[in-house]
Each structure stands twice: as C-alpha cells, then as structure tokens.
Amino acid sequence: MESKGSILNIVMFPWLAHGHVSPFLELAKRLEKRNLTIHLCSTEVILNSIKKKISENDYPFLHFIEIKLPFNPELPPHHHTTSGLPPHLNYTLMRALDMASPYFSTILKQVKPDLVIYDIHQPWAPEVAASLSIPAVMFHTTSLSILYYGFHMNLKQGVEFPYPELNPQGSYFTKKVQKMFETLPAEDNFEERTPSHFSYLRSSEIVLTKTFREVEEGYVDYTSSLLGKKVIITGPLVTNPVEDDIIVETDSTVKLVIKWLDMKEKASTVLVSFGSECYLSREEREEMAYGLEQSNVNFIWVIRFPMNEKIISIEESIPEGFLKRVGERGLVIDKWVPQVKILTHTSIGGFISHCGWGSLTEAMGFGVPIIAVPVQYDQPINAKVIVKAGAGAEIYRDEEGGLNRLEIARVIKEVVLEDAGKEIRKKAREMKEKLVIEGDDQEIDVVVKELVRICSKHNSS
Ligand code: UDP
Numbered sequence: 001m002e003s004k005g006s007i008l009n010i011v012m013f014p015w016l017a018h019g020h021v022s023p024f025l026e027l028a029k030r031l032e033k034r035n036l037t038i039h040l041c042s043t044e045v046i047l048n049s050i051k052k053k054i055s056e057n058d059y060p061f062l063h064f065i066e067i068k069l070p071f072n073p074e075l076p077p078h079h080h081t082t083s084g085l086p087p088h089l090n091y092t093l094m095r096a097l098d099m100a101s102p103y104f105s106t107i108l109k110q111v112k113p114d115l116v117i118y119d120i121h122q123p124w125a126p127e128v129a130a131s132l133s134i135p136a137v138m139f140h141t142t143s144l145s146i147l148y149y150g151f152h153m154n155l156k157q158g159v160e161f162p163y164p165e166l167n168p169q170g171s172y173f174t175k176k177v178q179k180m181f182e183t184l185p186a187e188d189n190f191e192e193r194t195p196s197h198f199s200y201l202r203s204s205e206i207v208l209t210k211t212f213r214e215v216e217e218g219y220v221d222y223t224s225s226l227l228g229k230k231v232i233i234t235g236p237l238v239t240n241p242v243e244d245d246i247i248v249e250t251d252s253t254v255k256l257v258i259k260w261l262d263m264k265e266k267a268s269t270v271l272v273s274f275g276s277e278c279y280l281s282r283e284e285r286e287e288m289a290y291g292l293e294q295s296n297v298n299f300i301w302v303i304r305f306p307m308n309e310k311i312i313s314i315e316e317s318i319p320e321g322f323l324k325r326v327g328e329r330g331l332v333i334d335k336w337v338p339q340v341k342i343l344t345h346t347s348i349g350g351f352i353s354h355c356g357w358g359s360l361t362e363a364m365g366f367g368v369p370i371i372a373v374p375v376q377y378d379q380p381i382n383a384k385v386i387v388k389a390g391a392g393a394e395i396y397r398d399e400e401g402g403l404n405r406l407e408i409a410r411v412i413k414e415v416v417l418e419d420a421g422k423e424i425r426k427k428a429r430e431m432k433e434k435l436v437i438e439g440d441d442q443e444i445d446v447v448v449k450e451l452v453r454i455c456s457k458h459n460s461s
Contacts, residue, residue: 120140299326
C-alpha cells in the first residue's frame with residue numbers, strides 16, 4: 001500500500017448506502033489529491049461497485065479495506081448494502097454493521113491511521129477510535145438543514161423553529177418528519193444500539209457537511225451553536241461525469257438511452273428518478289404516469305423495485321397502454337442508469353427527483369431545474385431548501401400524502417416549458433456557472449487545514 005510522503009493517514013467509514021458512500025468517495029478523491037492517504041472501509045459488494053468506476057492509477061494513495069459483517073441468514077453478502085435491500089431489513093443491516101465493530105477495531109489496529117472520518121449510523125466508530133487514541137470526525141452527507149431541523153426538534157422542544165420557510169409541506173410531511181425525530185431515538189434506543197445523534201456529539205471539534213455556500217451558508221452558525229462544534233462545509237462533491245463513461249460504453253441499454261437523448265431537442269426532456277433506495281407505490285406510479293403523459297414533455301423514467309417485490313415487467317407496474325400512448329416521447333427503464341451523465345446531457349431540461357441530497361446537489365451542480373417529489377426521511381426538508389434557493393418547484397401532495405396527476409403535469413410544464421418557470425431555469429443556470437467557476441477547491445483546502453490541525457493538537461496533547 002502506498003502512503004509515502006502523505007501528510008495524514010485516514011480511515012473513512014461511510015454508512016452502507018449509495019447516497020452515503022458516494023460523497024465519502026468524492027471527498028476521499030479530493031483529499032487524496034492533496035497528498036493525504038485514504039483507506040475507504042466498506043463491505044465487499046460496495047467496494048466492488050466502486051472499483052468498477054475508478055482507476056487505481058489515478059488515485060495511488062486511495063486504498064479500499066473490506067469490513068466483514070457477521071453471518072446472518074437474512075443478510076447474504078449481496079444485501080450488505082441498502083441498494084435493492086428490502087426496506088424491512090434496513091434495521092437488520094444497521095445492527096449487523098454495529099456487530100462488526102470488533103472487526104473495525106482490528107482494521108484500525110492494522111492501519112494505525114491519524115484520524116477516522118465516520119458516518120451518522122456508526123455512533124460507535126468514534127468510541128472504537130478513541131479506545132485506540134485516534135481522533136474521529138463525523139461527515140454529514142445530507143443537507144445542513146435537516147441536521148439543524150432535527151437537533152432543534154430534539155433539543156429545543158417548545159422553542160419556535162427560527163426558519164419556518166423550511167417546515168415541510170402540508171400536514172402529511174409535517175407528521176412524517178416529526179415522527180422521524182420522535183421514533184429515530186426511540187428505535188435507536190433498543191438496548192443494544194447507541195442513538196445515531198451521538199455521532200454528531202462525539203465528533204472531534206468539527207463536523208464536516210456536504211453542502212455549498214450558495215444554498216446553506218446562512219445556517220452554518222446556527223447549526224454550530226446547536227452542536228457545540230464548528231461546522232465545516234465540503235462543497236457539493238459532485239462526481240465527474242466522465243466517470244460514467246465506462247457504463248455508457250459497456251452497457252447496451254445505457255448506450256441506447258444516450259442515443260435516444262441525442263435525438264431530442266435542447267432542454268426538452270425530464271429525468272424521473274428516485275435514487276437508490278426509494279420506491280413509489282402502485283398508486284403513485286399511476287399518478288406519475290398520467291402526469292407525465294399529460295405534461296407533453298419528453299421523459300426518461302427510472303423505475304426500480306426492492307429485490308423482494310415480485311414485479312415481472314415494467315408494463316405490469318404502470319397503467320395499461322401507457323408506453324404505447326407516449327411512444328417516442330418517453331423511455332421507461334428498470335435498471336441503474338448513469339445519472340450524472342444523463343443530467344449533463346443538453347436535452348435534459350428538468351429532473352423529477354425524490355430529493356435525496358446527492359441527486360439535488362448533482363442537479364444544482366449541472367444547472368438542471370428540480371421538480372421535487374420528496375418521499376421520506378430528510379427529503380421533505382431538502383425539497384424546501386431547493387425551493388427556497390430558487391432552483392426548483394415542489395409537487396404538492398394531498399393531506400393523506402397522495403400525488404395528483406394534474407398537479408404533476410402542471411409543475412412539470414411550469415418548470416420546463418412555461419414563462420412562469422423562467423426564474424427557476426435562470427437560477428439553475430446561475431448555480432451551475434457559480435459551481436463550475438468556483439469549484440470546491442477552497443472548501444477542500446479548509447477541510448484539509450482543519451483535519452491537520454485536529455491531528456496535530458491530538459498528537460501534542
Ligand atoms: N444514482 C445513479 N443511478 C441510478 C440511481 C441513482 O447514478 O439509477 C445515483 C445518483 O446520481 C446519486 C445517488 O445515486 O448520486 C443517489 O443518492 P441520493 O442522495 O440522491 O439518494 P438516495 O439513494 O440516498 O436516496
């Protein structure tokens with residue numbers, strides 16, 4: 001393993017979800033380029049998927065270390081990731097990783113890093129590191145807003161939330177988000193689990209957070225005061241679209257998608273995608289289908305199902321005759337697509353997204369207006385963040401959480417085609433220009449400086 005000349009030796013340990021691994025990997029690449037040696041620790045199935053995308057020659061000081069989970073018949077090795085994991089096994093996977101903590105300790109003893117960078121669902125990782133006298137820093141991979149929203153709800157009950165514009169839309173999401181903060185600690189309080197919010201509190205002096213100034217700078221001080229730690233912004237950490245070229249070249253379906261996009265007019269098409277672990281119900285799929293049909297815009301719709309759902313074909317999952325009626329105007333795919341590559345295609349004029357933070361930062365980074373359809377977790381708050389930033393509009397749900405085809409068609413038309421969406425399209429373009437011109441070099445310099453400072457202080461204490 002190469003590490004010569006490196007200023008720091010770091011173990012990075014993301015939660016086992018694509019939306020977490022991806023920002024950890026992007027941060028790892030940037031730190032490696034600044035002469036830090038990185039050991040990215042994850043399960044075999046996740047490391048195999050990463051290795052397909054990056055060349056070791058480009059990152060000689062970026063190494064991969066496998067962590068093995070204890071045997072559990074419910075969790076075969078291909079389920080050591082949330083991607084495609086039946087949702088009821090999410091907690092089982094979390095527990096399995098908790099139980100791998102002795103293995104993580106062995107890894108730290110072997111690598112002897114100067115520092116550990118860990119994720120929210122491993123609140124025990126800083127404890128393991130501390131037992132070996134290694135400092136540890138938490139990396140928060142989603143919006144800053146959900147962080148201070150959650151902490152406000154937990155710590156300041158009865159005190160008015162200072163940013164009411166970020167309250168989730170309607171009573172359906174308000175209840176859902178509140179429940180998340182009520183039930184998360186309760187669920188985590190199962191005797192054997194340490195509550196996840198300890199992850200923030202156990203971080204050494206700072207918390208790293210994947211966001212960018214244009215969108216969330218105004219909330220940094222408030223969050224720092226809530227956490228009692230300095231919040232350090234990493235920038236958007238978006239993947240370079242060139243890295244998706246391997247999939248485009250080697251996968252025939254993906255090749256067809258790009259060819260199909262090549263034939264469409266500029267900014268005429270929306271990408272519809274709900275990330276790596278979020279699935280629409282049958283009713284939601286039906287409304288989405290009719291909404292897309294009535295919007296009259298072109299679309300690529302990525303429909304995915306959890307591995308345990310017995311869906312035989314795409315046709316079965318959407319209204320009868322839909323594909324025939326939309327004809328050349330629409331493409332429906334049930335597999336992984338190179339999202340970054342698609343978002344950078346000139347034919348894309350909008351992105352119907354579940355508002356996973358990874359997807360939103362990619363859309364903002366590439367200047368694609370967002371049509372927000374949040375589903376769960378942090379997504380209702382993330383949707384508000386982008387609406388407030390002016391980079392998108394939200395499709396409202398009814399009080400029971402139902403989607404409505406007319407509302408879907410209305411918002412798509414507004415954002416992609418009509419005069420009413422002009423400002424959103426302009427704002428999306430401006431964000432891209434800002435991010436392309438400024439990049440994230442400045443933020444990463446600050447991150448490196450802080451990490452070096454923490455390690456030096458630790459070594460001299
Ligand atoms: N993604 C992709 N192809 C797909 C689905 C998702 O490349 O077919 C990528 C997407 O570009 C993003 C990540 O997966 O980087 C999803 O992260 P996000 O935070 O948006 O959502 P999550 O999957 O965590 O809900």
